Amino acid sequence: MTVAVAVLALDGVVPFELSLPGQVFGTANQAAGRPHYELRICAPGRAADTSPEHGAFRLRTPYDLDGLEGADTVVIPAHAHFLAQPPPAAVEALRRAAADGARLASVCVGAFTLAATGLLDGRRATTHWQYADELARRYPRIDVDPTVLFVDHGTLITSAGVAAGLDLCLHLVRRDLGADLAAATARRTVMPLQRDGGQAQFIERPPAPADPTALQPVLHWMEAHLDRPLTLADIAARANVSMRTLNRHFREQTGTTPLQWLLRARIHQAQQLLETTELPVTHIADRTGFGSPTTLRHHFTRHTGTSPHAYRTAFRRRHDS
Missing domain, CATH: 3.40.50.880 (Class I glutamine amidotransferase (GATase) domain)
Known part of the structure; x- marks a missing residue:
């Protein structure tokens, strides 16, 4: 193509x-x-x-x-x-x-x-x-x-x-x-992880900016554990900061909250699995931390405007044509 x-x-x-x-x-x-x-x-x-x-x-x-x-x-x-x-x-x-x-x-x-x-x-x-x-x-x-x-x-x-x-x-x-x-x-192109379209245009910065890579270890850890039922407390503990400080750092450096970032990372992984594997939606829901196909379909449809099944079908149709 x-x-x-x-x-x-x-x-x-x-x-x-x-x-x-x-x-x-x-x-x-x-x-x-x-x-x-x-x-x-x-x-x-x-x-x-x-x-x-x-x-x-x-x-x-x-x-x-x-x-x-x-x-x-x-x-x-x-x-x-x-x-x-x-x-x-x-x-x-x-x-x-x-x-x-x-x-x-x-x-x-x-x-x-x-x-x-x-x-x-x-x-x-x-x-x-x-x-x-x-x-x-x-x-x-x-x-x-x-x-x-x-x-x-x-x-x-x-x-x-x-x-x-x-x-x-x-x-x-x-x-x-x-x-x-x-x-x-x-x-x-040495670009950061793809930002979602719904992310905020302007990211507030503190008067004395923190190291812009400070969140990277936490983000990588979150991506590696998307299948786990991560809570805000879990993420804050991993970052060794309070939940309030964690929220502030995420707003400053990513323009969104930790749980919203986690949701988008899960949806992105679901998209990748739908594109590149034959896994059933039930298994994809488990691997992306949504827990059930119903929860996956709800968030996936709300975020992408289409269902997981329709997304997989449309993707294959584009690439088979």
């Missing part, structure tokens, strides 16, 4: 966000040992100037807006002129790509360009928290959520600012190619 990815480069495009898809998807190709992704940069007139605030240079590419045609995924990075109306030709090209079945994904304030197509109307979306109110004011039919890293509607995905684009691209690798290759891609 080869996924054609088109990245839309409008004048003023932010260089870092323009390069994110190539970095993550290209690394996924290297990790897999073969080209699962084909990337092309598409710009009106085959050229664009990058944002002067982030180091201006002239970009030239073989692909005009017609390069969006036939793409499986279209990524819309941030650009400096996002508060102005995007070029009508770009808006129409995005609408055509969506009508042809492409998956459209915006990074940071690229959500403004995607919103201009009308495709986000009636849906929940996110963008950089600093501009969420403005997005909601300009597009009142969009349910703007400024608190999360990304929102995935299947064929329409929006993400928060800058680094959340890495989380988004890694999330797409996981959707396309599975948990193992996503993990290998994360390791090669």
